[in-house]
Amino acid sequence: MARFYRPQQRRSQPAQALARQQVSALDHQGRGVVRTERGVRFVPGALPGEIIDLQTQGKHQGQLLKLHEVSATRVAPPCPYYANCGGCDLQHLELTAQRRHKQQVVTELLSKFADTRAQQWLPPLTADAWRYRRRVRLATHWDPKRRQLRLGLRAAGSKNIVEIQDCLIAETALTALLAPLRALLPKLSLVHQLGHIELIRAAQRLVVLRVMRTPTAADKKLLREFATQHEVSIWLQGGDKSEEAVPYPLNPDEVLPEYESLGVTLGFMPGDFLQAQGQLSVAMVEQALSLLEVNPADKILELYAGSGNFTIPLAKTGAQVTAVEGVPSMVARLQQNARRFGLRVNAQQADLEQNWQRFDWAQQDFNKVLLDPARAGASGAISEVAKRAPQRIVYVSCAPDTLARDAKTLIAAGYRLRQAQIIDMFPQTHHIECLTCFERER
């Protein structure tokens, strides 16, 4: 019989209490950094300058046990679910300090990974710090014995559901639906086959139910009554279709939902990407166009275009725009949105991490590029962009670590980082959105 080498199971380290430790910094995930005698510990909830007791967890984590000296930037977290939910993991830090921290994180990562710094930091672009999210994903669990529904948010880094009556970062138009949903869902025959539920507030209010089977006629009747009573549009996703199933409206004559971009109203589908905050998204698009200094003579390549949030305002300036997006249905929506305004946009579907030689659109010249990738960044795409040597590049990022990695490629290709700016899209959380503008020097 064949014999295989079996590596020994790594022993987990026993937890240890460490007294009176100094917190030296905040890391890019908003955790306090403590340099103990036996290595660095990352402690959620701890702030720089504080003296704390902590309990070690695993190899590098720590749990905050007691505060001895408290930072002047600490505030009482207003959310009643703060201790269990973990979603708004910076709400114990005063708002201006949160914004300062985010700028510092981007500065440090750019310096560490790209050996560069912004020639100019613009003041953070801000809007409401609470009640700002226009999209909330709720988890559900049905206990058939007790006939009880759990409806809430998934605790950070866990599958546990934290039942909530309110969420202080979600728009009230969405949280107002929590109690009515709690009353409705147990009446549905498919309650035990419910997945997550998404609440969206764009021009309309939407409730998107992930269901593992098609609702019965009685379910549909209840859902329609709910839709009328609460003035929401209900969409269903899943049923007997695949994971990738596109949401479909409960009422077949439902119009396409809409959201606001800069000076335009655009159509989208519930499964499409939508920026977290409405008002700030519009301001961000305006700022990106301003940094790009768009004019009608420009030939612009826009990458990770979604349903056209930046594309349509770009094309409205009279510039020639080629917009590339990976998800085919979003490309179709982008084309629809361009037609809505009688604009000519060269909308293309492509996986931007593939070799660009095979893409016809990539063989043209562009003098400016705007890109807004997902958290993974644009490691393959950014090299292709650099090879084409556009004069100016505006990079919108929701992950400063991948931004810093990609910035390294641009700096090596002869670009300088002219401007950077924090977009405070996710206040109370460690998540960072940031605008950067690169210019070719040589």
Ligand SMILES: C[S@@+](CC[C@H](N)C(=O)[O-])C[C@H]1O[C@@H](n2cnc3c(N)ncnc32)[C@H](O)[C@@H]1O
């Ligand atoms: C942060 S969203 C930005 C969307 C749009 N700019 C907006 O403001 O609504 C990133 C987009 O990149 C797309 N995407 C992610 N990876 C991609 C890839 N490898 N190739 C092409 N598109 C991709 C996603 O589908 C998503 O629409």
